[in-house]
Amino acid sequence: MKLPYVNRELSWLEFNQRVLAEAQRPDLPLLERVKFLAITASNLDEFFQVRVGGLILMRRGGRNRPDPSGLTPIRQIQAIRRRVQRMIADQYSLLSKELLPALEAEGIHLLKVNDLDPTQKDQVAAFFHSSVEPLLTPLAIDAEDEPPHFPALQLTVACKLVDEENDSTRYALVPIPDSLNRRVPVDRAGGGSGFVLIEDLVAAHIGSLFPGEKPTATACFRVTRNGDIAVQEEDAIDLAGEMEDVLAARKIADTVRLELPVPLSRDLGTVIRDACRAGTEEVYRCDGPIGLSSLMELAFADGYDHLRDTDWPPQQSPDISPAESVFEAIARRDVLLHHPYESFEPVLRLIDEASKDPDVVSIKQVLYRTAKNSRVIDSLIRAAENGKSVTVLVELKARFDEARNLDRAEELQRAGVQIVYGVKGLKTHAKICMIVRRESGHLRRYVHLGTGNYNESTARLYTDISLLTCRPEYGADASLFFNAVTGRSKLLRFQRLVPAPTAMKPRLLSLIADEAERARQGEPARIIAKVNSLQDPEIIAALYDASAAGVEVKLNIRGICCLKTGTSKRAKNIEVVSVIDRYLEHARIFYFHQGGDPLIFTSSADWMGRNLDRRVELMVPIEDSRARKRLLKILETFFRDNTQASRILPDGTSERIQPGKGEKAFRAQEDFYRRARRTAKAREHERAMRFDPHLPPDPS
Known part of the structure; x- marks a missing residue:
């Protein structure tokens, strides 16, 4: 079927x-x-x-x-x-x-250069000649030669040029460097702020680039090229060098989209399409400024x-005082952080403290995407310079972050960090850091396991979960994990962590099947999952079987959902919602009722074939009772949202969920922030009321 x-x-x-x-x-x-x-x-x-x-x-x-x-x-x-x-x-x-x-x-006015008054025109002309023109590189188009190479996803102005002296016509392209701001400020006598778009400014003054010729038509366009070019790992002797070749190939790859303005003269449109080697099916017409991402x-x-x-400033975790060592807090008990409601700072502090702590012996970490000026990178460099053993797996195949990761890997390597460029044939997407510390004559492992990247910038914009633990079983599994990804050993014998691609999908399928069997036996059965995307056919088939057996399945899926909802027998017990709000939902959390003894996991992986079969990922069981209750509360809260949630319909479209008659509006992200703020204030008040004496050092 x-x-x-x-x-x-x-x-x-x-x-x-x-x-x-x-x-x-x-x-x-x-x-x-x-x-x-x-x-x-x-x-x-x-x-x-x-x-x-x-x-x-x-x-x-x-x-x-x-x-x-x-x-x-x-x-x-x-x-x-x-x-x-x-x-x-x-x-x-x-x-x-x-x-x-x-x-x-x-008072924010988008202006056209041709509509400016004489004073404003003089102002923008002066700016063009001093700050724009020196950066422009015109590209000639010759019908007898190959079209010129010009950058993808970059605004380009095409122009038709007439040499009246020779009665000749030709065409040229002027790419606009990304280093130039899209908005060019213009003084306005009537108050408020005005600006013209950089492409309008270039088009208005393009004649200065072609002395003796008159521009008679201009058009701004943008080309998108195929970015689905992968490194051939099997033949790669130098992966970093191969990745540089991939980045170069993307710049001149085939056109997959050409954005053209409305209106556009036929001859200039033909010239642009020929230069981009774009057919009619690649052309998309835009009735306004091209490149709305800017x-x-x-x-x-x-x-x-x-x-x-x-503003919703991130709150301090009640489990970690700014005045204490992060190591002390983790040694006390597992720490669960819900970002960005709770600050990412404890994770950054952990790595920073480790870089300076004389008792720390080694740091091992996976880096998939990092911030532009990364504190994590700075701490790892400092750790290596301080004599720690530092090993970092930098995933060079993190799409569109390859160039940055190449630079970061070289920077870390120069500082003495041992670098591994991912795993052959797989992307390493797991979010893990292990710190080994000498305490009382023994070695103790502290582990961070997250659902998001080690990126302090996106940690303020994405919702994610962090677990900080020093449980011995998790530390032992972390060691096995790093041995596998750096030393080619197998992802086997884990006590707690569930890795992909070897064990995660079988475990998920088994857990879903267990709930289905309990439902067939007449027991309460329930699955709640929060993922970014659901695409894997085997997982979807298992969820259909569970629903048909009577399992209550509640799915919170931000993006792709290939499962068909509806009232058919297969899907009648499945509810799917998607929450879009000020923060990008990014955490993955899985709940299985298990006959009243629930299992709750966080994970770096979505329920997609690429994550479960072609990536190195981790699924993390949560054992701390407080953390388990908190994660279940987070999962359930999303299904109360009636302002930012949409219900996914059988045809794949969605409808926004509205408050029912007499029902109060409820917004999940706002509730999470209020809870974090309330908890932080309560703990701050508690600390203010308590006196902590300084004690003499332990004589032993």
Whole structure:
């Protein structure tokens, strides 16, 4: 029997539509709406680079095998195009009809160079000649030569040039460097702030780049190239060198999307399409500024805090005092942190303390994505310089972070850190750090296990879970894990941790089957899971079987959901919600009722084939009773949300959940923040009321 299955790509596009729905909400602060619009555009950029790029490669390679939903690559590309065109229409309608007028009402004016008064034109002209023109590199187009190479995802102005003296016409391209801000400020006599877009400024003054020729038409466009180019690991002698080749290949890869403006002259459009080697099916017309992801620059511009959400500063964990060592807190009991409501600072402090602590012998860590100016990297370098044994697995195959990770790996290596470039054939996505410390003549292992990256920047924007523990079984498993990923030993004999790709999927399938069997025996059976994406056909089939057996299945899935909800026997007991709010939901938490003795896990892995079969991941059982209760509360709270949650419908679309008649509005993320703030204040008050005397050192 065919598995009821929603196409992965179309499900992802419905997720992006839910993000766009946040930008469409008039009750949100204006710049928050601008931010969500920018996020949808940035999401589409990556979607075309990776997902559409991969489908195009499959089509060109003659691979016509349908996916579990029954769609071949060709049909998927066609369906994606139809859906994306509707989404683009929604984006630009929102921008022109709502956001730009609302920005003007707040004194933020998008201006056209041709509409400026003489003083303003002089101002922007001076800026162009002093700060823009020296950075521009025109590229000639010659019909007899190969088209010039120009950057992907970068605004480019095409122009038609006429030499009246020779009565000749030619065309040229002018890429706009990413180092230039999209917005160019313009003084306004009437108050408020004004700006022109950098591409409008370049187009208005493009003639200065071509003396003796007259520009008669200009158009700004942007090309997206295939980013689904993988390193050939089997033949790679120098993985870092091979990765550099992949990065170079992406810059000149095939076009998967060409964004063109409306209106556009036919001849200039033809020239651009030929230069990009783009067919009609790759062309998307934009009725407004191209590259909406750069609106993020405006969303975070200084001076407009009144147009944003009120700040929710991360709170201190009640389990770790800023005045005590993180090692002392962990030695007392397991520490569970819910980011960003609770600060990521204890994790950063742990690594920082380890770098300086004379009793720390070694640090081992996996790095997948890090912040631009990473405190984690600084601490690891300091640890190596202080004589600690430091081993770091830097995943060079973290998509679109490859260049940064190459630089970080070299920086760490120069400091004396032992570097491993991931695992052959797999991405290492697990979030783990192990610190070995000498205490009372013995070695003790402290372990951090997380659902998110060691990135202090995204730790303020993504919701994640951290577990800090020194339980011996977890430390022993952490050692086995690092031995496996650095020394090619097998991921076997773990006492607590459940690794992928060897054990996680079988364990999940077994746990789901156990709940189904209990339901068949008439026992209460329940599964609650929070993941970013659900795509793996075997997991979906197991969930259908559990639902048919009578298991209550509650799924909180932010993004892709290939499981079909509905009232059929297979799915009648399955509820799926998606929460889109100010923080990106990123934590993975799994609950299995297990006859009243529940098992609760956190994980770095989603329920996708790539995570369970092709990545090194970890699933972490939570044994501390307080932490278990807290995680269950977190899971259940999302299903009370009636302001930011949407219900996933059988066709893969969604509908926002509204408060019922007489029901109070409830917002899960707001509830988490209030709880964290209340708990932090209570612990702060408790500490203020307690006197801690200084004691003499232990004579022993």
